[in-house]
Amino acid sequence: MVKLGVIGYGVRMDMLADEFMGLLEKVQITAIADKNQERVKALLTKADSREIMHEMEIDKIDGLWRKCPMDPESIHFYDTAQEMLDQEELDGVLVGTNCDTHAQLAEMVMKRGIPLFLEKPVGVTREDLELLECCDREPHAPVVVSFPLRVTRMVREAKRIIDSGVIGKVEHVQAFNDVPYGFVYFHDWYRNEAVSHGMFLQKATHDVDVINYLTGEKPVQVCGMKSKQIFKGNMRAGLRCSECDCCGSCMESTYHITQTRNDIPRSDYCCYGVDTGNEDSGSMLIRYESGMHAVYSQNFFARKGAARRGARLYGYKGTLEFNFTTDEIKVYDHMSDQVSVIKIGTPPAGHGGGDYELARNFVQLILGETTESVAPLGEGIISAKVCMAAKESSEEEVFKTVS
Numbered sequence: 001m002v003k004l005g006v007i008g009y010g011v012r013m014d015m016l017a018d019e020f021m022g023l024l025e026k027v028q029i030t031a032i033a034d035k036n037q038e039r040v041k042a043l044l045t046k047a048d049s050r051e052i053m054h055e056m057e058i059d060k061i062d063g064l065w066r067k068c069p070m071d072p073e074s075i076h077f078y079d080t081a082q083e084m085l086d087q088e089e090l091d092g093v094l095v096g097t098n099c100d101t102h103a104q105l106a107e108m109v110m111k112r113g114i115p116l117f118l119e120k121p122v123g124v125t126r127e128d129l130e131l132l133e134c135c136d137r138e139p140h141a142p143v144v145v146s147f148p149l150r151v152t153r154m155v156r157e158a159k160r161i162i163d164s165g166v167i168g169k170v171e172h173v174q175a176f177n178d179v180p181y182g183f184v185y186f187h188d189w190y191r192n193e194a195v196s197h198g199m200f201l202q203k204a205t206h207d208v209d210v211i212n213y214l215t216g217e218k219p220v221q222v223c224g225m226k227s228k229q230i231f232k233g234n235m236r237a238g239l240r241c242s243e244c245d246c247c248g249s250c251m252e253s254t255y256h257i258t259q260t261r262n263d264i265p266r267s268d269y270c271c272y273g274v275d276t277g278n279e280d281s282g283s284m285l286i287r288y289e290s291g292m293h294a295v296y297s298q299n300f301f302a303r304k305g306a307a308r309r310g311a312r313l314y315g316y317k318g319t320l321e322f323n324f325t326t327d328e329i330k331v332y333d334h335m336s337d338q339v340s341v342i343k344i345g346t347p348p349a350g351h352g353g354g355d356y357e358l359a360r361n362f363v364q365l366i367l368g369e370t371t372e373s374v375a376p377l378g379e380g381i382i383s384a385k386v387c388m389a390a391k392e393s394s395e396e397e398v399f400k401t402v403s
Contacts, residue, residue, distance in 0.1 A: 002366050005031040005090040007081045007105055008097030009040045011266075012119060016094065016146075017044075019350055019359040021070065026363055031076045033084040041072040081105055085112060092366050095119055098195050099202070103128035106143075106377075107135050115141045115366050117358075121205045121387065122380035124197040129381055129388070136377050142365035144373050145380035148354025149206050150213045151361075154344050158313075158322045158329055159214055166331060168315030170215045173294035175311035177207055181263065182300025183252060185278050186231040186271035193277025200224065200282055200387040200394075203298055207309075208286070209375075209383040211296070214313060217288040219382065223399045224390030226279035230301045233272030241268040261303070284390040324352060 004020065006013055009032045020027045034040050078084040085093075085108065092115040095105045103123040109116045122145060123129045136143075149155055162170060185203075190196045212219065231252075241247050241254040248255065254268040270276070283297040296311075310323035319332040324346065331340040347353040357374065364370040382402075389400035 002027045002091045002363055003030045003089065004028065004092050004094060005033070005084055005088055006094045006096060007033045007084070007109075008095060008101075009034045009043065010096055011043070012146075013094060013096035014043045015350065016096070016117075016355055016359060017070070019355045020094075020363070022356065023360065023363055026367070029070065029075060031078065031084050031088045031090065033078040033081045035079050037077045040077070044070045044072050044075075081108060085109070085114075090114055092117065092362060098189070099124050099197065100195050103131050107131055110135045110140045110143070113141050115362065116143045117146065117362050118143060118377070118380065119146045120380060121197075121201045121384045122377065123384050124201055124388075126388070129384055132377065132381055136381065142362075142371075142373055143377040144358055144362045144365065145375040145377060146358065147206060147209045147375040147379065147383075148351035148358055149210050150354070151357035151374050152324075152346065152352040152354040154310075154322055154324060154327075154329065154346055154352060155210055155214070157342065157344060158320060161320055161329070161331060162214055162313065162315075165317075167313070167318035167320050167334075170217075170313045170315055171292045172314040173211055173215065173292075173296075173311055174314075175207055175211055175294060175296040177203065177296075177298040177309045178302035178306055179203065179298065179300050179309075180303055180307035182280070182302070183257065183263070183271065184266050185300055186276050186280070187252075187265060187269050188267040191269060191271070191276045191278060196278060198226070198282075198391050199278050199280075199298065199300065200226070200284070200390045201384065202278075204282070204284070204296060204390065205383045205387050207296055207298070207311075208386045209379060211286070211294050211311065212379065212382060212386075214311075215288065215292070215294075217290055217292065219286050219386050219402045220289050221287040221399055221401055222284055222386055222389040222393055224282065224284040224393035226282035226391075226394040228279045229281070231271045231276055231278070231280045233270075233274070233276075235270045235273045237273055237275035239270040239273050241270065244270060279394075282390070282394065284386075284393075286386060 093109045094117040096119050106118050196202050247253040252271050254265050257263045257265045280300045286294045308325045312321045318334050321330045327344050327346050329342040361374045385402050393400045
C-alpha cells in the first residue's frame with residue numbers, strides 16, 4: 001500500500017485525491033498537514049452545507065459527492081509540514097499550498113528523499129526557481145509537476161501527429177486560452193496578487209508547458225503585455241456581495257453568477273474592490289532557440305460560447321490545430337485541399353483525464369514500475385521562468401531573456 005501525505009489540502013488537492021483514491025488497491029492518504037482541519041474534513045466528506053461553509057470560510061465545495069469517499073478518522077492531521085514529515089513514514093508527498101510556498105516545501109520534501117507531487121507554478125520568484133534548480137541538480141527522488149494538460153489524450157495525439165512529420169517541423173505557434181470561468185480569479189483567493197503573482201504564472205504556465213512539450217524547443221526570450229480593463233474599481237477592500245447594495249444590478253454578483261449566468265461561484269468577494277489584483281487579459285511572444293516564435297494570449301472575461309483553449313502549430317507542409325473546447329484536432333494539408341478532423345473523446349472531468357494520468361504516473365514512480373516522470377521538475381522550472389519573464393516584461397516594457 002502506497003502511503004501519501006498532503007501538505008495544503010484545498011480544492012485542487014481534493015480534486016486530485018479522487019484520482020489517487022481511484023487507484024484503491026494501491027493508494028491511501030494517511031496524513032494531511034493543514035492548519036484549517038475543519039475545512040479539510042468538510043472537503044473529505046464533501047459537506048455541502050452553506051452554514052458550515054460560511055463558518056469555515058469555504059466559499060464553495062465542488063458540487064459532486066466524492067467518487068471515493070474518505071474517512072477523516074483514518075487520517076493523521078498536522079498543523080505544519082515539518083510535524084507531518086517528522087512523524088510519518090510516507091511513500092510520497094503532495095504539495096498543494098498557495099503558490100508562494102511551493103518552492104520551500106518542495107525543498108523540504110526533496111531533502112528527505114521522498115517522491116514529490118508539486119502543484120504549479122513550482123515557484124513565483126527568481127529565488128524560488130534558483131532554489132529548485134539547486135535541488136534538481138542533486139540526486140533526488142521522483143518529482144511530478146501538476147501539468148495535466150500535457151498528458152491529456154488531446155495533447156498526446158497532437159504530439160504523435162507532429163512527431164510523425166505530417167506538418168513538417170513546427171516553425172510558428174499561435175496559442176489561445178479564453179477562460180469562461182475567469183471570474184474565479186477575481187472573486188476567490190487568487191485575487192490576492194501577493195500570493196498568486198498574476199495570471200501568467202497562475203494560468204499561462206500550463207499552456208507554455210504544452211507549447212514547449214509539443215515543439216520540443218527551448219524558450220530563450222519573451223515579450224509580455226497585460227491589461228486590466230474590466231475587473232477594477234473603487235469598492236472598499238474586503239467587500240462581499242452579501243454586504244453590497246449593488247448585488248441585484250451587478251452582473252458579477254453571486255446572485256447573477258448563479259441565477260442569470262448559471263455559473264458556479266467559488267467566493268463572493270467583490271471583484272471591483274480596490275484590493276482585487278490580477279490582469280484580466282495578457283499576451284506574450286516567445287522566441288525559441290531555433291529562431292521560431294510562439295504567440296500566446298489569455299482572456300478572463302470571455303464567457304459561455306466564447307470559451308476556447310488550444311493552439312495552431314504551423315509547419316511548411318501543414319498546420320495542426322487543437323481545441324479543448326471543441327474536443328477535436330484539425331490537420332490542414334498545405335499541398336492539397338485535404339483537412340483531417342479527429343474527434344478525441346476527452347473525459348469531462350479531471351482536466352480532461354490529465355489528472356488521472358499524473359496520479360497514475362506518480363504512483364508508478366513510487367512503486368518502481370517506471371523511472372520516467374511525465375512532468376519532471378525541470379519542465380516546471382522552464383515554464384515558470386517563461387511566465388515570470390512575461391510578467392517582468394509587461395511591467396518593465398522590455399524584452400526579457402529566459403534565464
